[in-house]
Amino acid sequence: MDFSLSNEQRNWQMTARKFAEEQIKPITLDLDEAPHAHGTFDWDIVEKGSKLGFRTMAVPKEFGGEGTDYVTQALVMAELARGDSAISKTFSQNWKWSHLISAACNDEQKERFLRPFVADHRFLLGKGITEPTAGSDNRLPPKDAPKSGLKLRAERHGDQWILNGEKCFIANAPVGKLFFIDARTDPNAPLRQGTTMFLVPYDTPGFRIGKVFNKSGWRFYRNGEMIFENARVPHINVVGQVGTSDMKTALAGDRTGGDLFGDLELAANALGVCDDACEQAMKHARTAKQGGQVLFEQQNVQLKINKMNMLTEALRSMVMRVAWEHDHKVHSANAGLAMNYSTDVIQEVTELNLEIHGGAGARVARHAEKLVRDAFIWSHLAGDTVQRLKVAARLARMAAH
Amino acid sequence: MYNLHLSPEQLEFRDTVRDFVEDEVKPVTLKADRLDLSDRTLPVEVLRKASQIGLRTLALPEDLGGVGADALTSCIVTEELAVGDTDVAAVLAETSALGQRLFGAMTPEQRERFGAAFLEDDDYHLALACREPDDDSALGINYHRPTAEMRLATAAARDGDHWIVNGAKDCIANATVAKLIAVEAQTDKGAALFLVPRESVGLTITEQPEPRWYHGSCGRLSLEGVRVPAANLLGISGALDPGRAAPLAQALNLGIGRAAYEAALEYAGLRVQGGRRIVEHQAIGTKLAEIAIRLDIARTAIWRAAWASDHPGPFADRSLPDLPLTTIAKVFTAETIYRAAKDAAECFGAMGVMRDMPLQKYIHDALICLHTGDGNADDKLRIAEALVNHRRTQPMLAAE
Numbered sequence: 001m002d003f004s005l006s007n008e009q010r011n012w013q014m015t016a017r018k019f020a021e022e023q024i025k026p027i028t029l030d031l032d033e034a035p036h037a038h039g040t041f042d043w044d045i046v047e048k049g050s051k052l053g054f055r056t057m058a059v060p061k062e063f064g065g066e067g068t069d070y071v072t073q074a075l076v077m078a079e080l081a082r083g084d085s086a087i088s089k090t091f092s093q094n095w096k097w098s099h100l101i102s103a104a105c106n107d108e109q110k111e112r113f114l115r116p117f118v119a120d121h122r123f124l125l126g127k128g129i130t131e132p133t134a135g136s137d138n139r140l141p142p143k144d145a146p147k148s149g150l151k152l153r154a155e156r157h158g159d160q161w162i163l164n165g166e167k168c169f170i171a172n173a174p175v176g177k178l179f180f181i182d183a184r185t186d187p188n189a190p191l192r193q194g195t196t197m198f199l200v201p202y203d204t205p206g207f208r209i210g211k212v213f214n215k216s217g218w219r220f221y222r223n224g225e226m227i228f229e230n231a232r233v234p235h236i237n238v239v240g241q242v243g244t245s246d247m248k249t250a251l252a253g254d255r256t257g258g259d260l261f262g263d264l265e266l267a268a269n270a271l272g273v274c275d276d277a278c279e280q281a282m283k284h285a286r287t288a289k290q291g292g293q294v295l296f297e298q299q300n301v302q303l304k305i306n307k308m309n310m311l312t313e314a315l316r317s318m319v320m321r322v323a324w325e326h327d328h329k330v331h332s333a334n335a336g337l338a339m340n341y342s343t344d345v346i347q348e349v350t351e352l353n354l355e356i357h358g359g360a361g362a363r364v365a366r367h368a369e370k371l372v373r374d375a376f377i378w379s380h381l382a383g384d385t386v387q388r389l390k391v392a393a394r395l396a397r398m399a400a401h
Numbered sequence: 402m403y404n405l406h407l408s409p410e411q412l413e414f415r416d417t418v419r420d421f422v423e424d425e426v427k428p429v430t431l432k433a434d435r436l437d438l439s440d441r442t443l444p445v446e447v448l449r450k451a452s453q454i455g456l457r458t459l460a461l462p463e464d465l466g467g468v469g470a471d472a473l474t475s476c477i478v479t480e481e482l483a484v485g486d487t488d489v490a491a492v493l494a495e496t497s498a499l500g501q502r503l504f505g506a507m508t509p510e511q512r513e514r515f516g517a518a519f520l521e522d523d524d525y526h527l528a529l530a531c532r533e534p535d536d537d538s539a540l541g542i543n544y545h546r547p548t549a550e551m552r553l554a555t556a557a558a559r560d561g562d563h564w565i566v567n568g569a570k571d572c573i574a575n576a577t578v579a580k581l582i583a584v585e586a587q588t589d590k591g592a593a594l595f596l597v598p599r600e601s602v603g604l605t606i607t608e609q610p611e612p613r614w615y616h617g618s619c620g621r622l623s624l625e626g627v628r629v630p631a632a633n634l635l636g637i638s639g640a641l642d643p644g645r646a647a648p649l650a651q652a653l654n655l656g657i658g659r660a661a662y663e664a665a666l667e668y669a670g671l672r673v674q675g676g677r678r679i680v681e682h683q684a685i686g687t688k689l690a691e692i693a694i695r696l697d698i699a700r701t702a703i704w705r706a707a708w709a710s711d712h713p714g715p716f717a718d719r720s721l722p723d724l725p726l727t728t729i730a731k732v733f734t735a736e737t738i739y740r741a742a743k744d745a746a747e748c749f750g751a752m753g754v755m756r757d758m759p760l761q762k763y764i765h766d767a768l769i770c771l772h773t774g775d776g777n778a779d780d781k782l783r784i785a786e787a788l789v790n791h792r793r794t795q796p797m798l799a800a801e
Contacts, residue, residue, distance in 0.1 A: 035437075136750070214756040290542050300782075
C-alpha cells in the first residue's frame with residue numbers, strides 16, 4: 001500500500017487548488033445568485049482555466065492535451081469543486097467526452113475534432129442522450145419493452161444522415177461546440193442494437209438549441225434542449241459502427257455496461273464540495289460566538305464536525321482507490337458504488353454544514369445554502385436510484401462469473 | 402377516551418379550504434414565474450379572497466366578529482393553504498392567531514377603536530414585534546446553565562398620556578402587511594406590549610433583506626420617537642410558551658410535504674419508464690410509501706399538540722406527558738418533511754431541480770422550516786431540559 005502522490009500529481013493538485021482559491025471562489029456566489037440562467041455562466045473563467053490545462057486534461061499528449069492519469073484527474077476535479085462544483089463539472093465534462101473521442105473515434109475524426117478542441121479555449125463538448133420521454137430507459141433499458149428509450153430518428157440519405165427529434169436536459173448544450181448525439185437508426189430494434197452515435201457540431205444545419213434550463217443548483221453548469229429539424233450530419237461523423245451505441249463504454253475497456261469516467265467524476269466532484277463544507281464549518285465554529293463563547297465549545301457542534309469529516313475522509317479513500325483502479329485497469333463495481341456513496345455523503349455533509357451556520361435563523365450563510373442546492377443535484381442529473389440499480393446489476397453479473 | 406372524529410364543521414372547513422386552494426390559490430401560485438424563488442411576491446388578491454371567506458379572522462372569537470376556530474381547526478386550515486402556497490398560509494395564520502391573542506387581551510375601549518377596521522378591511526393584517534437585531538435567543542451554550550436576564554433595547558418612556566418608543570425590531574412576521582403591530586418595549590416596570598398603528602409617525606418598516614429565508618411576509622421595524630397613546634398599552638406579555646403554543650408553523654410545514662407528495666403521486670401515475678408507470682416500480686412505490694408514512698406521523702403529532710394547546714386538562718390528569726408537545730412536533734415535522742420533499746422531487750428526475758417547476762420550491766420551503774428559529778438542534782436541547790424538569794427562572798425569549 002502506498003498512498004503518496006507523484007510530484008506531477010501533486011503539482012496538478014496545487015495548481016488547481018490555487019486556481020479555485022484565487023479565481024473561482026471570488027466569483028462563484030454572485031454567479032450562483034444571478035436570477036436568470038443566462039447570467040450564471042462566465043467565459044472568462046473557462047478561458048483562464050483552459051490556459052492552465054483544465055479543459056484538456058484527458059486529451060492524449062500526442063494531440064496536444066495534458067494526457068493525465070485518472071488519479072490526477074480525480075485530484076483536479078476535487079480541487080476545482082472546492083471552489084465551485086459546477087465550474088469543476090464544466091471542465092471535467094470535456095474530459096468525459098475527450099476520453100470518448102480517444103477511445104471510440106477513428107484517426108480521421110480525432111484529427112478533425114481533437115485538434116480544434118485543443119486549440120480553442122472556448123471549445124466545450126457535450127453529449128445528448130436524454131429525451132422528454134426517455135430518461136431512465138436509456139440507462140436501464142427494460143427487457144419487456146424493447147422499443148422504449150430514445151426516439152430521435154436518424155435516416156440515411158446517401159452520404160448524409162437526416163436527424164429529427166429532440167434532446168432534453170443536455171449539459172453544455174447552450175455553450176458546446178461539438179456534441180455526441182445518440183439517435184435511433186433502426187426504430188424496430190432494441191435500444192442497444194438500434195442506436196448509433198453521431199458527432200454533431202453546434203453549427204450543423206437544422207440543429208438548434210431550444211429552451212435553456214434554469215436549475216436550483218449547479219447553476220454555472222449550462223443545460224438545455226436540443227432541437228433537430230432535418231439536421232444533416234455526414235456519414236463520416238458516425239462514431240464506430242452503425243447500431244453500436246454502447247461503444248462509449250465497450251471501447252473504453254469497460255465491458256460491464258458502466259461509465260468508466262462518469263462515475264468517478266461525480267464522486268471526485270462531491271469530494272471537493274465536502275472539503276469546502278468541512279473547511280467552512282470549522283472556520284465558522286471556531287469564530288462565530290454564541291453567549292460569548294465560540295460555537296465549537298458545544299458538543300453538538302463538535303459531533304457534527306466529526307461526522308462531516310468522517311464521511312468526507314471515507315469518500316476520499318473510495319475516490320482515490322477507484323482512480324487508482326482505473327489507472328491500473330482493475331475492473332470492479334467500485335466506481336459506481338463510489339458515485340452512489342458520494343450522493344449520500346455530499347448531501348449529508350452540506351446539510352450538516354448548513355445546520356452549523358443556521359443557528360442564526362434568517363441570517364443563514366449564503367455559501368452554506370448554495371452547497372446544499374449544489375449537492376441536491378446528485379439525486380437528479382445523475383439519476384440516483386437508477387444508478388444504484390445499475391450497480392446492483394453489475395454486482396450480480398460479477399457474482400455470476 | 403379517545404376520539405379521532407373531526408367535527409362536521411372541521412370537515413366542512415377542510416373541504417372548503419381545499420376547494421379554495423384548487424380554484425383560487427394554485428392558479429396564481431403555481432405559475433412558472435412565481436415558482437422561481439427570485440421572483441416571489443405576495444399574492445395580495447388571493448389573501449383578499451381568503452379574508453372574504455373568513456380565513457383572516459379564523460381564530461378570532463365569534464363574539465368579536467371572528468369565526469372562533471380552535472387550534473386544531475386552524476392547523477387543518479393552515480395545512481390546506483400551505484399545499485397551495487406557503488406565503489398565503491403564513492400571513493393568514495399569523496393574523497388569525499394574533500387576532501385571537503391581541504383582541505382577546507384588549508380592553509373594551511381598545512376593541513372599540515381597532516375592532517371595526519380590522520373586521521371590515523380585507524387587507525388588515527397584524528404583527529407582533531418582539532425580536533430585536535442581534536438577539537441571541539438560542540439555548541445552545543446555555544443548556545442546563547442559567548441565562549442572563551434579557552433586557553429589550555427597544556425602550557418606552559412615559560410622556561404625559563403618551564409613551565415615546567425608540568428602538569428597532571428584526572425578522573418580524575407580517576411586518577410588511579400589518580396595519581396594527583404589537584411592539585414589545587422595555588418600560589421602567591419591565592417589558593410591555595404597545596399597540597402601534599402602521600401609520601404612526603416615526604415608525605419605518607422595511608422588507609427583510611435577502612436572502613429570502615422565511616414564509617409569508619417578514620421585515621424590520623425602526624422606531625424613532627414614536628408617540629403611542631397610553632391607552633394603547635396591552636395587558637399581556639410578548640412571549641408565549643413555544644412548547645405549548647398552537648403548532649401552526651408545523652401545519653404549514655406539513656402542507657409543504659403534502660404538496661410535494663401529491664405532485665409526486667400524480668406524476669408517478671403518469672410517467673412511463675421501464676415499460677410501465679413508474680408508480681409500479683418497487684423503488685418509486687417504496688419512496689411514495691415512505692413519504693406517506695412521514696406525512697401521517699407528522700400530522701398525528703401536530704394534531705395532538707394542537708388539541709392539547711386548547712385543552713390543558715389532559716396534562717393535569719396525566720393523560721398526556723408533561724412535555725413540550727409543540728416543540729416535539731416541530732422537530733419531527735421539520736426533519737421528516739424535508740426528507741419527504743427531497744424524495745418526492747427525486748421521482749421527477751431532472752425536472753425536480755428546475756426553477757420553473759414546483760419541486761425545487763417545496764424543498765426550499767421545507768429547508769426554511771428546518772432552520773426556523775434557532776433550528777432543530779436548539780429545540781432538542783429545550784426538549785432535553787423539559788425531560789428532567791429543568792426550570793428556567795427567566796423565560797427564554799419566544800422562538801419563532
